[in-house]
Amino acid sequence: MRGKITRTLCLLLAVLLLCSACADTGADTPSEDGQDGGAAAGAAFSLTLPYYPNDSLNPYFAVSAVNRGLCDLYCEPLYRVSAEYAAKPVLAADAQNDGTTLTVTLGTGRFPDGTAVSAADVVYSFERAKASDWYASRLANLTGARSAGGRVVFTLASPDVYAVNLLTFPIVRSGTADSADSVPAGTGVFVLSADGTLADNPACDKAASAASVSLYAVRDDDYLANALEIGNISYLYDDFASGVYTRPAGQTTFVTMNSLVYLGINGTGVLQSAGVRTALYYAVDCEALAASAYRGCAESTALPFHPAFCRANGLTTARKADTALAADILSRLGFNRFDANGVRTNGAATLALTLLVNSENNFRTAAAYAIASSLNEAGFSVTVESVPRDEYLSRIAAGDFTLYLGEIKLGENLSLSPFFTASGAASRGIDQALPVVAAYASFCAGQMDAAAFSEAFLDDMPFVPLCYRAGLAAYNARVQPDFSTAAYSLYGDITLWRAAEAEK
Numbered sequence: 112m113r114g115k116i117t118r119t120l121c122l123l124l125a126v127l128l129l130c131s132a133c134a135d136t137g138a139d140t141p142s143e144d145g146q147d148g149g150a151a152a153g154a155a156f157s158l159t160l161p162y163y164p165n166d167s168l169n170p171y172f173a174v175s176a177v178n179r180g181l182c183d184l185y186c187e188p189l190y191r192v193s194a195e196y197a198a199k200p201v202l203a204a205d206a207q208n209d210g211t212t213l214t215v216t217l218g219t220g221r222f223p224d225g226t227a228v229s230a231a232d233v234v235y236s237f238e239r240a241k242a243s244d245w246y247a248s249r250l251a252n253l254t255g256a257r258s259a260g261g262r263v264v265f266t267l268a269s270p271d272v273y274a275v276n277l278l279t280f281p282i283v284r285s286g287t288a289d290s291a292d293s294v295p296a297g298t299g300v301f302v303l304s305a306d307g308t309l310a311d312n313p314a315c316d317k318a319a320s321a322a323s324v325s326l327y328a329v330r331d332d333d334y335l336a337n338a339l340e341i342g343n344i345s346y347l348y349d350d351f352a353s354g355v356y357t358r359p360a361g362q363t364t365f366v367t368m369n370s371l372v373y374l375g376i377n378g379t380g381v382l383q384s385a386g387v388r389t390a391l392y393y394a395v396d397c398e399a400l401a402a403s404a405y406r407g408c409a410e411s412t413a414l415p416f417h418p419a420f421c422r423a424n425g426l427t428t429a430r431k432a433d434t435a436l437a438a439d440i441l442s443r444l445g446f447n448r449f450d451a452n453g454v455r456t457n458g459a460a461t462l463a464l465t466l467l468v469n470s471e472n473n474f475r476t477a478a479a480y481a482i483a484s485s486l487n488e489a490g491f492s493v494t495v496e497s498v499p500r501d502e503y504l505s506r507i508a509a510g511d512f513t514l515y516l517g518e519i520k521l522g523e524n525l526s527l528s529p530f531f532t533a534s535g536a537a538s539r540g541i542d543q544a545l546p547v548v549a550a551y552a553s554f555c556a557g558q559m560d561a562a563a564f565s566e567a568f569l570d571d572m573p574f575v576p577l578c579y580r581a582g583l584a585a586y587n588a589r590v591q592p593d594f595s596t597a598a599y600s601l602y603g604d605i606t607l608w609r610a611a612e613a614e615k
Contacts, residue, residue, distance in 0.1 A: 156590055156608075156609070156610035156611075157324065157325075157589070158324045158346070158590060158608065159325045159326070159343065159344050159345045160324075160344060160602070161327055161329045161335060161338060161344045162181060162326045162327070162328060162329070163177055163178055163328070163329060163331075164328045166178045167291040168181060168182075168307060169288050169292075169294075169295050170186065170243075170295065171239045171240060171242070171246070171295075172288075172291035176601065177329075179245060180348075180602060181601075181602075182295075182297070182299075183600055183601065183604075184301045184309065184602070185297045185300075185301045185309065186283060186295060186297030186298065187202050187281070187297060187298045187299050188201055188202065188278060188280060188282060189201060189206075189215060189279075190206075190275055191279065191596055191604065192279055192523045192596065192599070193595060193596060193597065194596060194597055194598075195419045195422070195423040196276065196419060196420045196423070196525055197423065198273075198276050200218065201218075202217060202228055202233075202282055202298065203217060203218060203278065204216045204218040206275045208271075208274055208275065208557075210270045210556065211268075211269070212266060212267065213264070213265040213267060213274050213275065214259070214262055214264050215233070215262060215263045215265070217261070217262070217263070220282070220298040221298060221314040221315075222284050222296050222297070223296060223302045223312050224296075225314050226284075228282060228298060229258075229261075230261055230262060230263045233263045233282055234256045234263060235283070235285040235286070236283050236288075237250075237253070237256040237265070237280065240280040240281075246280050249277065249280075249522045249523070250280065251268070252268050252524075252526065253265050253267060253274070265278075269552075270552075270555050270556040271526065271555050272557040273524040273525065275524075276523040277523060279523055281295070281297060282297065283295040284297075298312070299315065300312055309326070335359075336359040336360075336585075339359050339361055339585055339586075340360040340361070342587065345590055346585070346586040346587075346602070347359065347584075348582055348584050348585075348601055349582055349583050349585070350580075350582040351474070351583070354474040356406045356474075358583070359583075359585040361586055361588070362585065362587070363584065363586075364583070364584045364592075364594060365407065365408065365581040365582070365583055366582050366583070366598045367409075367417070367418065367580075367581045368579060368580055368581060368582055368598040369521045369522070369525060369579065369598065369599070370518055370520045370521075370580040371415065371417075371521055371576060371578075372409065372475075372516070372577045372579070373415070373517050373518070373537070373574050373575060373576050374391065374395070374482065374514055374575035374577060375512070375514065375515040375516070375517045375537065375539070376391070376513075376514060376541075376572075376574055376575070377514070377540035378540055378573070379540075380513070381462060381464075382513065382514075384444060385570065385572055386441075386444045387446075388571075388572035388573075388575070389440060389569075389572045390440040391437075391491075391514075391572070392437075392569075393433045393434075393437040393489075394434055394488070395485045395486065395575065396432035397412065397413070397430045397577050397578055398411045398429055398430065398431050399431070399432070400578060401577075401578045403481065404478035404480075404481045405474050405478065405578065405580065406474075407581075408580060408581050408582075409474075409578040409579060409580045410579050410581060411430055411577070412428060412429075412430070412577070412578055412579055413427040413428060413430035414426060414428075414565050414568065414569075415530075415568060416561060416565070417521075417525055420525060420561075421561075424561050424562070425562075426561060426562060427565075432485055434488050434489050437489040438489050441462070441489065441490055444457070445457035445458075446490065453492075454490065454491070455490035455491065463491075464486075464491060464492070464494070464514055465495075465496050465514065466479050466482060466493050466494070466495050466496065466514045466515065467496045467498065467503060467506060467514065467515040468496070468497050468498075468503070468515065469498070469499075469503045469516075470497040470498055471499060475518070476495075478516060478577070479495045479497065479516045480495055493514070503515075507539050508539065510539055512540070517537060527551060528551075528555075530574060531543070531548045531551045531573075537574070541573045545571045546571060547570070547571035550563075550564050550568070582598060588611055589610065589611050590609070590611055591608065592608055595607065
C-alpha cells in the first residue's frame, strides 16, 4: 500500500448524547467531551487518517499504535470500555463473572458475507491476541478461552470483578489473521480489502449516511504533526511517551490515559512506618505536579484508581499538598527534632532519602525535582538520583533505592496487581504482607467495594499515586471526534464522529 488510498464509506452520523457513566453509580451522564450535539444529523464530512505502509494492518501483528488503532474501523470487540472505565457490550450480549471464569453470550454481530460471529471466532481471536506482543500483557489474567454451548468461557488466573473490561481485543473471523499479511475479516463499519483499501461493510447495520474517508501514508512519527498542519490528515494522537511535549496545530483535546505515575517506596528503615509513608503522600502537591512538571499532560489523582473511574464512583480525585499535615504527622511519630542540616530526626534516624529517576524522560526528571522540593519543605531531605534508563531499571530490580519515580500502564480493568503480587512489575519494595494486599484481593473478588479498598490503601500507603498521564488528540476544525471511549481506543467509536459546524 502506497500513497493515498481513497474510498467512499458509509457512517451513521446522528446527534447523540453519550451515556458514559458507570452502571450502578447513579452518576450524572455527561455529554460527549462537553459537546452539545450542534452538528446536524446526517451531515457529511471527510476524514483522512494516517497509516504506516511498512507496518501491518492486521491488529495482531501491527507494531505501531497508528496502524493498530485503525482496526477499530473494520473490527469490533466483545466490549468497548467507556472513558469512565465501564464496559459497554458490542458483539457480546452479556457476561457472567463467576470468580475464575467469565462466560460471554454473543449478540448478533455478522461478518461482511453475512455469517454470524461464532464462539469459535472469538476463541480464535483470543488466541491470536494472546500470541501478540501488544495484547498479551493486557490479557495476562485471562489464561484461556473455550466454546461451550455457543457461549465463550474465559478462564481467569485470579478473580477480577472488572475482567469484562479486558474483552476489548478485536474479533475477527477464524483463519483470517494468521500472519502480518493476512486480511482480517471483522464486523466493523468498514471492510479491509486485500489491497489495503477499505469499503463499506454491507452487513453492518450502523452505516446510514454517506461520508468521504481516506487513508494517508506517513513515513514516521516525526511527520505526523506536519501532515496535520498542512492538511494531509484530519487527526493524530500523541501519547508523549518520550517525555517531550509538543502541541500540533489545529483543535486539541487532552485524553487522560491509564498510565499511572507513582512514587515507589522501599518499605525498609524509616519508610517501614506507614505514618512516614503517609507524610510523603500529604507533602506532595499532585495538582501542581500535573500542571507544571507534566505541562498539563497529566491529571492528578488522590487514589491509585483512574480519576474518571473515581468520579464515576463518587471517590476523591484531585489532591493538593498539605505540608502542615505532613509535618504534624512526622512530629507525632517522634520526628520532632532537626539535625545540623535541618533534617527531621527522632534521635535515632533522620528523614534523609534519595529519589531515583530515569534521566532520559524530561517529564519525570522535572517531576522528581518538584517532588524533592515539596518533601524538603515538610522536613525530609531528598536527593534526586537521575540515572540512565538501564541503570534505573536494574537498581529498582535489585531494590537499590529508597524512593523512585515510576510509571506503569494499567489494563482497561485498571488492575493494580503489578503492585500487589510478589512478581508484579511494580511490586519491588512493597511488603506483600501488608493488609492492603489482602484488601485488594477482596476487592478483585467483589467482596469489597472501591471505597473500602481505598481506605485500606490510604491506611498502609504502599506507594504514592501522583497522576495519570494524558495524551493529546489533535484534529482539524471540520470534524468532532468521539472521546466517549477510554484512551486505549485511538479513534473511539467511529460511528459517533460528527461533522463540525464549519462542515455543515
